[in-house]
Amino acid sequence: MNSLRSLSILVGGALMIAVLYGIAFGDKDTNVSFDIEDGEGVRHIVSGDRGEFMLRDDDLTIEASWRGDYELSDDGTDIASVDKRLEITRKIDDTTERAVFEDDGDTVERVFYRDHVKQDEGAATDDAVQEILLAFLRASGVKADERVSILMRNGTAAAVLDEMKLLYGDHARQRYISALTEQADLSPEDIRSLMAIISEMESDHDIRRAIDAVFENEAVPASELPMMIATARKVDSDYDLRRLVEIFADQELDDSTTPLILDLLESIEGDHDFRRASEELLESQSLSSAGAARILTAAAEQIESDHDLRLLLSDSVRFLTDDVTTDAWLKAFSAMESDHDKRVALEETGETRDLSHGTIARLINITREIESDHDHRRALEAFASAAMQAPSLMAAYKASAETIDSDHDRRQALEAIGESADD
Incomplete structure (x- = not known):
């Protein structure tokens, strides 16, 4: 999106369409997916047993609408049955083709039009109908589970990977990747091939969903993590970047992967998403003190919200075990302007056991940065x-x-240690 305004318009339009579909079809099971920019992209709407799909890419447009469910043939290239109606239209340059599938008792009636003229039945028409159906399936990812199952039955994961090369866009690829990883135990070589496909994708949402599917369903070797993190670097969206960091934070971190994940973290610009991603990393038992220090140093430079920075400081107290991490923590503390947030951060730190006397002394000394007497006193009492x-x-x-x-x-602060102001 070129701006927040265009994004808000797009999201608002999607929500409005979802509402209208729910009202029109009397069904609350409505799913709306939009990925459109400059008139190109994908729109996918499903409400109950009805739906619409549209893909626009340069001079190609594929549209489909359906009422009722439909089933694929055993080889996945034809419609075996349809409850009511499925209509697919494809426009390439100045040529328009349309295939209509309707229930006709025990069979499926197929009618094919080219430039609005009904075509005679025959082998050529049958081939054209099959071609337009496959174009729709490969553009939309609809029936991905069934098609992946068919391809796996007739071959191996390689057959599905080859099919993915014929898909039209990221929306479909992400759906096939999810289906493949759910149905197959991929080898390291298969995962590398899959990541090569994901690395060619452009949609932030679909890249994130695809990588998530791989981790959720496959045992990813540690040796493949750098390649997956490098693919994630293509993502611009703060939300999707945050979710990707959270995925990687669940893996075993080491000296080779931690810097790559932290590079990914530091590309997040929004305070909320940066903080949430950092929290997930800080919860990792394999994150080193050096890694925690780098997170805190980046937080001091990148997070503007005192609230988010304070929450991050509270989640990183367990790393106050050496001078480097403590230095980074105190630098982030000094980056806050709010006396309230400074006080709360120190109060929560004061509840922590097993801090060294040297660390506690530094925390006590930094209470002097709090200008509000009330907050200064409360922080000191901790x-x-x-x-x-x-x-x-x-x-x-x-x-x-x-x-x-x-x-x-001042009197209350001294009374907390058994002293009086006159002592």
Whole structure:
């Protein structure tokens, strides 16, 4: 999309169509898929047993509409039965072709038109009907489960991968990839071939869905992760990037893959998505302290929202075990402007056990950055129990308390460690 406005118009239009279909068909089971830009792309609407599909690509347009379900023949190249009606239209340059499939008792009636003229029955017409049906199936991904099953029955995963080369767009490829990974145990070589197909896709949504299907259904060797992460780098959408980072965060991270995933993370621009993706990575038990430090350093530079930054700081407290990670944490803390968020971050950190005295001293000292006396005092009190365990921490606590201008808040901060303002 060229702008948020065009995206909002597109989404709004899709929602409106979904509502209209639900009203028109009296069915709440409505699914709307749009991927259209500059008049080209895919529209796919399904409501109950009715639906519409449209693909536009340069001088090619494929449209279909149906009422009632329909079944494919055993070889997946014809319609074996149709409840009511299926109509497919294909326009190439100045030529228009239309195939109509209708229930005719025990058989399926097939009628074929070229440039609005009904064509005589015969082998040539049968071939044309089959061709336009396959064009629709390959453009829409409709009946992908059945076609993949047929291809697997007549061959191997390679047969499905070959079929994918004939598909018209990312929408269909993503549906075939989902079906293939659900039905087959792919070899590392198959996965590499599949990733080569995904790497040629352009739709952010479909790339993400395809990669997700691979991880959900296949045992992906660690050696293939760099190639999959490189494919994910094609994605521009913050939401899809975030979801991809979340997928990769569930894998075993090591020194070779972690920097690649962090590169992917740092390409996310939105505060919310950056924070959510970072949280998933921070939950990974295989993420090193160096990886956590890099996330926090990037967060300090990229996240503008104090709320999101504070939530991320709260989720990274377990990494405050060395100077490098602590330095990064404190840098991110200083990047916040809100005294409230600074106070809450330190309060939550103060509840953490097993922090070293050196780390606690640094956290106590940084309370001085909080300008609000009330928030300064509340943040300091979170370390009162720890301060009473060591003279050095007690000294740091008192020194910070003495910088509180409000007599009331300074007195309460000192009372929290058993001291009075006159002591």
